[in-house]
Amino acid sequence: MDMPMSNGTNNMMMQMQMSFYWGKHAIVLFSGWPNHSLGNYILAMLFVCILAMAIEILSNQPAIKRGTSPLIGGLIQTCVHFFRISFVYLVMLAVMSFNVGIFIAAVVGHSLGFFIARSRAIAIANRENQGSSSVTLKI
Numbered sequence: 001m002d003m004p005m006s007n008g009t010n011n012m013m014m015q016m017q018m019s020f021y022w023g024k025h026a027i028v029l030f031s032g033w034p035n036h037s038l039g040n041y042i043l044a045m046l047f048v049c050i051l052a053m054a055i056e057i058l059s060n061q062p063a064i065k066r067g068t069s070p071l072i073g074g075l076i077q078t079c080v081h082f083f084r085i086s087f088v089y090l091v092m093l094a095v096m097s098f099n100v101g102i103f104i105a106a107v108v109g110h111s112l113g114f115f116i117a118r119s120r121a122i123a124i125a126n127r128e129n130q131g132s133s134s135v136t137l138k139i
Contacts, residue, residue, distance in 0.1 A: 020098050
């Protein structure tokens with residue numbers, strides 16, 4: 001699908017991919033990035049993977065500790081939510097490039113982030129319930 005774009009004086013055409021494809025020739029988040037370079041393409045995949053991991057880790061953060069002021073606790077949770085939602089939209093926009101490598105990087109990042117967050121939650125639950133024989137973890 002060709003879309004006319006104008007920057008004031010001259011017209012140029014930008015072609016958008018509308019189905020999944022494989023290759024380093026993609027535009028991810030910013031015009032000209034990764035710029036048909038294999039190194040920048042790998043960097044873009046790594047960036048998307050890290051963002052997706054951060055989303056999962058921030059989604060599974062432990063609750064605010066007892067005794068924390070409600071105002072301070074609310075501000076902390078609001079800041080974490082702000083960054084998490086910002087990362088979610090950035091990953092969504094990156095996946096909308098329809099590049100298979102970027103899509104795989106996002107899925108791998110979400111999976112690794114979930115694994116890290118849940119492993120940490122299980123370790124904390126085991127530490128708290130060390131004396132009991134059965135441990136129940138709410139997922």
